Amino acid sequence: MIRMFLTGASGFLGWNFCRLFAKEWEIFACYNNHRVSIENVLACRVDISDFAELKEAFTTIKPDIVLHTAAASQPNWCQENPTASKKINLDATINLAGLCADASIPFIFTSTDLVFDGLNPPYNEKSSVSPLNLYAEQKTLAEEKIRASLNSYLICRMPLMFGYPGPAANNFIQYFFNEMSKGEKLKLFSDEYRTPVSVLTACKGLKLMIGRFAGTIHLGGIERASRYELGLLMKDVFGFKTALIEPCSHDDIPMPAKRPLDVSLDSSLAFSVGYDPLPLRKQMEEIENSKKFNHE
Ligand SMILES: NC(=O)c1ccc[n+]([C@@H]2O[C@H](COP(=O)([O-])OP(=O)(O)OC[C@H]3O[C@@H](n4cnc5c(N)ncnc54)[C@H](OP(=O)(O)O)[C@@H]3O)[C@@H](O)[C@H]2O)c1
Known part of the structure; x- marks a missing residue:
């Protein structure tokens, strides 16, 4: 069985990936501040920003492949903590x-749609990058370093993802759920667009690309939507009749990190190799049917 070293086991994407595909690979996964235990996954604590710790984990595990989902993923936090976020998003990724x-093994990196400035959507893999905030700049630089230093790499640019974040992470959908349950007024951006997918779709896309594709690929959904539109869809699918x-x-x-207006991804390359996201409503219905979207 192929041995995978996955970073970010306690994160939204990494936790879901482990849960879905623990039997496809022999997964050794690391977390940092949030200890998690996942069936059929060997999870341990590694601070990836400490090179000695990272190297020791790597040489002990002796992976055949690395899937790097760990990140400082909040743009506002990165903007306010430039040194700490660079250590995680750029330095650790380069290391x-x-x-x-x-070790001559493949490296898979989860990047972001935010590498684009949002002025000329939709963006395909050949579009020029132009990050607007520090988080996006760190991810862009990490991409460049990966391309320069590795023969065998896969960079998956992820879109906005929604769904159950696992026991340790967070996702905006929990906030939507809580506010709608309470009948509180929810104000959501109607002028920022992305091509969201559920985290389950994203994990399936990642799995499909591993071993099948090399280079840079976009894993966006088939529809462009704002958070306002996602909120309305959730209200309808979850039956929150009184939600405002x-x-x-x-x-x-006003927020510390500048935000692009429309980073919709053109993911036709991924579609051509079998990535097949469902319409957003269907993906939201899958979440509603699972009855699992917050930690309670
Ligand atoms: N979520 C989205 O909508 C979205 C959109 C586009 C791209 N992405 C990208 O997709 C990937 C996954 O994002 P996500 O939403 O799953 O992020 P997340 O929920 O914030 O999880 C981040 C993970 O990174 C780990 N981590 C942070 N610093 C670490 C360190 N120093 N050492 C070891 N682990 C560390 C965290 O561990 P602890 O919690 O245990 O400290 C956690 O497991 C990231 O590359 C992100 O940039 C996400």
């Missing part, structure tokens, strides 16, 4: 890529 290069959802502009809420 991990270097270890993979030395109002549109707002991202200019109304």
Whole structure:
């Protein structure tokens, strides 16, 4: 069985990936602050920003492949903590890529749609990058370093993802759920667009690409949507009849990290190799049917 080293086991994407595919690979996964235990996965604590710790984990595990989902994933936090976020998003990624290069094994990196400035959507893999905030800049630089240092790499640019985040992470859908359950007014951006998918779709897309595709690929959904539209869809699918959802502009809420207006991805390359996201409503219905979207 192929041995995978997965970073970010306690994160939204990494936890779901482990849960779905623990039997496809022999997975050794690491978390940092949030200890998790996942059936059929050997999970341990590794601070990837500490090179000695990372190297020790790598040489002990002796992986055949690395899937790197760990990140400082909140753009506002990265903007306010440039040194700490660089250590995680850029330095640790370069170090991990270097270890993979030395061991001649494939490296899979989860990047982001935010590498684009949002002015010329939709973006395909050949579109020029132009990050607007520090988080996106760190991910962009990490991509460049990976391309320069590895022969065997896969960079998957992930879109906005929604769904159950696992026991340790967070996802905006929990906030939507809580506010709608309470009947509180929810103001959501109606002028920021992305091509969201559920985390289950994203994990299936990642699995499909591993071993089948090399290079850079977009794993966006088939529909463009704002958070306001996602909120309305959730209200309808979950039956929150009294929920009050109002549109707002991202200019109304000043934030440390600048946000692009429309980073919709053109994912036709992935579609051509079998990635097949369902319509957003169907994906939201899958979440509703699972009755699992928050930690309670
Ligand atoms: N969520 C989205 O909508 C979205 C959209 C586009 C791209 N992405 C990308 O997709 C990937 C997964 O994102 P996500 O939403 O799953 O992120 P997340 O929920 O914030 O999880 C981040 C993970 O990284 C780990 N981590 C952070 N610092 C670490 C360190 N120093 N050492 C070891 N582990 C560390 C965290 O561990 P602890 O919690 O245990 O500390 C956690 O497991 C990231 O590359 C992100 O940039 C996400």
